[in-house]
């Protein structure tokens with residue numbers, strides 16, 4: 001039996017981070033520092049491509065940013081423009097060929113691309129393009145964009161990019177570097193963040209503003225959804241390359257992905273997370289002695305919970321920060337080996353205490369169950385789990401690595417979740433009936449607590465009751481699986497409130513199962529908006545599809 005386990009395999013994984021620098025003599029070093037700040041967005045591989053005005057120079061490798069970019073590697077990246085990318089695979093496998101930036105030589109010249117996001121329509125496009133003779137050299141969905149750019153009949157690169165991107169649907173915050181230009185583009189729904197900054201006259205573009213902080217750059221503004229910025233030595237131009245679409249900014253950036261010190265979609269992430277903790281405390285109060293976060297990502301919500309409830313905040317779990325994404329051989333005799341490598345309980349803090357354990361999410365539940373057990377074994381009298389997002393019931397198709405519906409413990413199709421026995425179910429239904437009256441009077445249940453939240457439009461009271469009972473049953477089943485004394489998730493309406501979403505501009509598909517771009521089948525009809533200048537067909541037909549991915 002293969003006993004290798006991967007640390008942190010029961011978390012949502014960050015997608016990718018990009019950082020571009022244009023017009024600075026130390027461009028590659030700044031891109032490196034930017035990637036260093038964005039390391040949380042992807043830890044599998046990293047790459048930087050630089051331009052000295054004559055040639056593109058590429059260095060990429062598997063591993064962490066600091067390990068890859070030693071001084072001698074950075075010395076091989078000359079020029080005043082650079083594009084960096086750090087990757088966790090959301091599409092395509094994890095090998096070096098899929099590491100980015102992807103550098104290609106095509107009829108539009110030599111260019112490099114770094115992509116954060118995911119294209120649900122990539123599989124369909126791949127088949128179509130292969131049918132037309134395109135030869136793919138990676139398994140990454142980003143290469144679909146590359147082929148569409150190469151096939152575009154537009155006269156210039158900005159036209160070709162617009163042409164290509166208007167044919168695909170999905171999430172992309174994209175940086176493109178040529179010998180003398182840099183482009184920054186964001187999809188019209190704005191799924192992923194992308195910010196513009198300035199340093200000593202140079203332009204910096206990064207997934208998150210924490211990259212600006214490290215290098216001393218000033219935040220200018222976000223790249224707008226559907227906007228293309230073209231940065232040259234003559235200045236910066238803005239072009240809206242796509243028709244306006246309803247915004248779908250990823251709300252999970254605020255729950256978990258982005259660094260708390262970043263400004264994402266115009267709001268400081270730390271602020272949202274603390275507010276989530278406060279709202280969680282209001283929705284799911286419980287008599288307790290201490291509030292303990294699951295570090296690091298549970299800390300801001302635990303601070304908010306503690307401030308709102310008046311229950312003292314204590315670091316009852318300490319995180320070992322030096323455990324990377326490493327494969328290790330577990331020792332049979334050590335229970336919960338993987339979790340113990342990462343987290344250590346402090347018995348002196350936990351012993352005899354009624355603990356509110358705050359975390360940002362539950363994926364499969366396997367890690368949360370181990371953490372609950374660990375806290376109990378350290379002497380806690382009670383463990384009340386509080387989660388600062390609603391139950392995750394559906395996968396993400398827009399650039400976040402989530403397991404299948406069957407693996408998500410909160411999904412109706414979950415294979416992980418134990419089901420109540422008929423006797424338990426009957427008892428639980430009676431329990432819900434008994435509690436219905438006080439709940440409708442505004443008193444939250446004390447032991448089993450629902451995700452609550454928004455109700456679909458047009459839902460009848462009877463349907464609402466049955467949906468609410470189903471949700472509560474599911475939460476009770478999860479509570480039993482975790483071995484917690486109680487379990488409460490923040491509601492969807494509170495999540496919107498915590499990120500100050502007054503206009504419905506955030507994606508919440510993984511909590512609702514309703515998708516703005518149908519990604520579940522990976523099939524979408526291609527649409528093309530004729531907003532570009534077209535070159536005479538004859539002038540480009542001969543080179544269509546002839547692209548070459550430049551290997552490292």
Ligand code: SF4
Nearest residue numbers: 250252396507509510
């Ligand atoms: S489905 Fe969830 S993780 Fe994916 S973009 Fe939407 S909110 Fe973010």
